[in-house]
Every structure is written in structure tokens, then in C-alpha cells.
Amino acid sequence: MNGTRIADLGDHVGDEVTILGWLYNRRSKGKLHFLILRDGSGLCQAVAFKGKVDDDLFESLGRLSQESSVIVRGTVKRDDRAPGGFEIGVIDATVVHEAEEYPIAKQAHGTDFLLTNRHLWLRSRRPYATLRVRHTVIRAIRDFFDDRGFTLVDAPVFTPSACEGTTTLFEVDYFDDEKAYLTQSGQLYMEAAAMAFGKAYCFGPTFRAEKSKTRRHLTEFWMVEPEIAYADLDDVIALGEEMLCEIVARVLDKNAEELEILERDTAPLEAIRAPFPRVHYDDAVRALNDGGIEFEWGGDFGAPDEDFLSRQSDRPTIVHRFPAAIKAFYMKRDPEDERLSMSVDFLAPEGYGEIIGGGQRAEDLGYLQEQIVKHGLPEEAFKWYFDLRRYGSVPHGGFGLGVERTVAWICGTEHVRECIPFPRMLYRIYP
């Protein structure tokens, strides 16, 4: 079935085209019907004149319900006042399906109602624009790594054990009473991949069974995790910085229209350039206390702390060398201060919180074996992981970037649940 996409109307001024779409909105004025059509690539206005189209058709267009599917044939002309910049003079139209009364009207709805109707809400302008940005972000990330010689090595979803402890794991009944757990991070697998491919990344859904209802949590979210052999903490930081710059630049380039729909001020996005400020954990603690926020050395940052720290700059803030005690077992110790780890978090500006967590990994087998015991993790499950330190261990590191948090920041969206097509949360797995 061939039609012209609304996004391509600019190439067809003066031509007769066929639009395959849905009625997004309608306004009638005497002998005129103004139909706003959507087809998934954009919006355009089609105008039907009484007398120029069949009388029965004119009448039926006048009572066509919102979200009815309709095929419109007409001539394209430029019209700066029309949404999208073009107008179609209707010659003929076919109503494919008359919609029942559409539940999402123009008035405001509660978020719960909208999430329950997520399958329809996707057709509205804000979700549409947000997910178009998400598409760009994901493509930018993949291109970034592919163009730099990284190999995509997808980590498994089913894992025999937890990477960073077992408290937030989803358990699955595998076969014959065996249990499997849904991945929380592909990192350990990426360490194996980095030793084989030099530079590798995985990019897939990740799961956290956190009983958390904050605006930053989903039980299912997408994460990209690059890992590089022969890399130190500085390399990891430089990679994350370069990647974020490229993601933001790509969205500014490709999604001007979507950012406008979202009423996103683009000035803060245009300010995202390297270098980002790099703050040692010790200095971050000092800055918090100097700023009147009570914070004890050794703790992890909460949302208010991150918020304060991220607002010291108009660029993402890089906090490095967190205390080893609050980080995962595989983090390398800081050779300059044994209490610290070679870890790093990137905090998005404007208070959008942590979007990247990563660091340099410990290379030494003995140290890791000790840590597994200290962290109370099952040694048996990490046997294969230890092999990476038995056969050609090298300095290496990487990070994880949460896609939905990144999209929330770029779109200026308060809650991550709007940044994934079908959000899964504590009390929501429908639709």
C-alpha cells in the first residue's frame, strides 16, 4: 500500500499525494473542514471544501471521530500557518475505520490513566516526541561504539547468579527446579568479551527488583555497557565524556521538532561540551558540607546530594574515586589511597541525577577472591570470572549508561517511566 509520508511532503509541493493516516483533530467552519492528520511521521492539515468533494464524503468527514483511520488524496501546497508547514487540498478521501469515542481526549488525564492506556497514549504528541528522541539516543550510542571498533557482544539475560549481590534479583523458574536470575548488569560478561575483542559492549534490557517508587526507577530498563582491555580510569572517563557529547549533539541535530513539542529549552543541551568538571569524592564531600548539606565522608550520595553537585556546572559532573566500601567487589583500589576505588559516576546537569556508573576493574586474582568472600558472594558462581585473571589479566574498565535516565535528562522529562515505550514498575506490568 503506497502513500506519501507526511515527513516527506516538502518533496511533493504541487503534487497530488495520498496520505495513509489517522484523524488527529478536526475543526469545521461553514463550507470547510480542517482535518489534522497524523501518519506516524508527522502532522499535516488537509482542507476539504464543500462542493469540491463529493457531498456525502463532505458530510461524513464533518462527523469523523478522533483517531479514525482515513486515506486522503489531495494536492500539496506550502502553508506556513499549517502545522508542519504544508496543507493538502482534499480531492478524495476514504474512511478506513470509524473509531469509537477515543478515551484520551484533549483535556488533562492523570498519569495512571495514561499509563494504563499506554498503547494509545503513544499516539499523543509528548510520548511520540519522547520516544523519537529515545530512538535517536540509542542509534547515536550504537554508532558511537561501532565506529570506534567496539564489537557488540550481547550479555545473557538468564544468569546463574548476581553480579552485585542478590537482594534486588528477579528469580525465574528455569527447567527441572533449577533457578535462574535476570541480569542486573552484563559487566562481568563484558570483561570476558574485552579480553577476546579488545573493545566490546552489550546493550539490552536490565532488571532490578527494587521496591522503589522514585521517579528514577524502573524494574526493566535498557543499559549500554562498554568495556575496554588495556584501559585505566582516565580512559573510561574520556570515553563516557565523548559519548555523552555525541549523543546530545545528535539529538540537537535530528530532533529539533521533537524538542520543541516537549518544550525543552535547548540552551542547556547546547552547553554540553568536553571537558566536563572532574570532582574527586573527597572534594565532593567538602563541597556538600561547604554548601550547607550535611554529609559524612564514606557514604553514598542520595538524590539531594547529587542534585546539589550536578548544579555546580552546566555540564555533566564527573565524580571519581568513591570509597571502596560502597562500591562493587570488582572495583580496583586507588593506589594513592587504599580506602578509595577507581570508580566514577557521571551526574547529568539540571538535577537529573546519575546516568553513568563505571570504573577500572581489579586485575589481581587474589584480591578478587578475597573480596568475593568479604561480600558474602557465592564463590562457585564466580569461578569462570576468576579465569579472566588467570589467563592474561590486563588493566581494564568500562561503564554502564542507563538509556531512560539519559532520555529523561535530554527531553527534560521528570519521570523515567515516560522514556521507555512500555514502562515496568513496582505495580505496573500492563499493558
Add this chain to the structure above:
Amino acid sequence: MNGTRIADLGDHVGDEVTILGWLYNRRSKGKLHFLILRDGSGLCQAVAFKGKVDDDLFESLGRLSQESSVIVRGTVKRDDRAPGGFEIGVIDATVVHEAEEYPIAKQAHGTDFLLTNRHLWLRSRRPYATLRVRHTVIRAIRDFFDDRGFTLVDAPVFTPSACEGTTTLFEVDYFDDEKAYLTQSGQLYMEAAAMAFGKAYCFGPTFRAEKSKTRRHLTEFWMVEPEIAYADLDDVIALGEEMLCEIVARVLDKNAEELEILERDTAPLEAIRAPFPRVHYDDAVRALNDGGIEFEWGGDFGAPDEDFLSRQSDRPTIVHRFPAAIKAFYMKRDPEDERLSMSVDFLAPEGYGEIIGGGQRAEDLGYLQEQIVKHGLPEEAFKWYFDLRRYGSVPHGGFGLGVERTVAWICGTEHVRECIPFPRMLYRIYP
């Protein structure tokens, strides 16, 4: 940490470079050590002359164990006899880590042993080449859809119910005694997405709890599922055909070296051009019986039937219009024969079996409600899906392509388990 990638040596002939890698193999001959190095981007030969490097170093290189990590500095020269076409004259070297005796030796190992050591086996040539091809296949698929105006709309992994029945579902303990199921297909969600974005696709891991041990089954595999609004069966077939041509052409272009490592005859791949033969189910049944294979009209094809059918052509075989009774509830009926459905399978050539399944979906609400009851599916779970037929239903369709089966075909690999980095099967979720 900066070095030159082996893949880039061609740009550095005559230069002094530093390779950050691992010892893949070694041969010593009097005053010479030939070191085969790998760094994840390729292999190269480094030659150390006694007298030209420090004596202690020369000696230690002579007993360096396989898979030890080593940094080698030296001068690049062209040498057609060397693997990769270049040779490095060693000036200096640093052993980063001396490997214990490497478990994967040059002699043959059983597949079970290799799968248990998958984290190390990735470093070997065949797995490396196969996963490089997988990388290309996935990138080609994403580019294909992105470049044609499709929007990536990731389907959820956690679903409240089964798309095509409940017998092969993995069950997860969600919160507060709620159950969730791991997705078997994102299709129903993509139908919602197609109504919002016109053209949409999802691309993620998919799960089947089949107690199957064939060479074509994984419990976790990657699938891309495009869906188009205002599309009929012919559009779906044309899309699949074009996509497969592009995937194969991309691999031939990017992975000549990998296909050589895999000893893949590329002639059958070079033959993959549109149009592919299109065979009506009725004709397929006839062809089977004419070919001496007993097959009763109404049944689904087994592996031997697919094998026979796919070998009638050197291109993928498109079988369309299967009996409705053996296809999912959402398939549109063939208006020319009510017993048939507007469904399609693509069979890879050379006996690699089904790689695409898809079709045109039923648009009519009443028909779908009836089918849900007939198939014994829980109506409540499909309430949201029915909405897609209440509000602007349109002809639409799409398909699912299994990534690992496609990679198996292109690489000429017998078993799909080698076509995913960390395969999950009936009795395997480790490492």
C-alpha cells in the same frame, strides 16, 4: 593507554608501534621467536631476534605461555607470508601477566567443554569470527529499519500474559505474589507502535521455555520485529526480502576475513538476490508429495520438510498462506480461501530452516474476540490489544527475524548455540 590496533597496521608500515595484546601462539627457532599476537582486532606476527632485544627479555619471551598478556613495541613491515600481512620487528616488550596453563589448547575439545569455557573460548578464531559476523548482521538490520523511517519501540520483557499461548512461557516472581512472564514476541506491542509511528520495530532478547534440544533452539535469543500500518501481506514479503538481501550484502562486504576463518563458501551467499521464489502453501504440499515426502495438507512443516523445500532454490524460499488452524490467533484470513491465513515463513537456503515468520494481522475486532475464545486465551489480558481495533484499525502486518538462526545460515554454522555470545539452553545457563 594508547597503542596501535592490529587491524590498523596497514596505516603504519615503517613506523614504530605499540601493540597491547595477548600471546596467541609462539614458535622459536634458534635465535628467533615468532610471536603471534592478538588484540581483539586481528592477529599479527612479531619477531624477536636474540641480540636485538635485551637477553633476559629474549629468554622470557621464549617461555611465555599462551594467552599471557604482553605489550610489544616494534617496527611494522609488510610481509605477505605473515598472518594478517604484516610483521613487527620487536624492539621491546613487557609481559603484563603470565598466564597459567591455558585450558583451551590447539587440540580438539568437545563442545560441552568449550561451552563451559565460553568466557575463554570467545578468544578462539571461530567464535571470534562468528560473533563479528553477528555484530555486522545486527548493525545491518538496525540501519535497514532506521534508514527507512522505522522508529525503534522496544517491547517490554515482562508481560502480563502470553502472546501465542502459555505452554512455553518462563514465569517470574514479580512483587507481592504477582506473576510476570518473559516475552515470547513483542508483536502485539509493535501493533500498538505501528498505529502511533506508522512503521516501528523492536529488537531485543526473546524467551521460549521449550524443552527442546535441537540445533535450532535457544531458550534466550534475539529477534527483530518490524510492524507497518497500512501494509498487506505483499508489503511484508517485500520488506523481508529486501532486508535479507541487505544483511547478506553487508556481511560479504564487511566480513570477508571472518567468512574465510569460518571456511564459509561465499558463492551461495553471493547468489542471494531478489526476487526470492514465492510458494503457496498448497503448492508446497504438492511439491513435498511429488518429491516423495509424505505430507498431509493442513499440517505444519517439520525440519525435513523445510529442508526439502529450501533446497529447491539457491535463494531463501518464501512459503505463504499457511492453514489458519496452525497459526496464531491474530493472523488475517485469506479472503480467497477462508481455511488459509495471510501468513508467511522465509526458509533459508542450504537447509538452514525458518528464519522469518510473519504475516498480515486481522483488523476486525469481532473476529479477534472470537479467536481469543477459540484459542482458550484469557480475554482480560488482551483488552488493551482489542483497543487497537476500536480506534482507527487499519490493515497492517510485520514479521519476526531470529538473529541467531540468520547468523548460523550466513556463517554456515550447524548449531545456533555458537551464534550468540553466551548461549542459554535446556541444561545450560553457565557461564
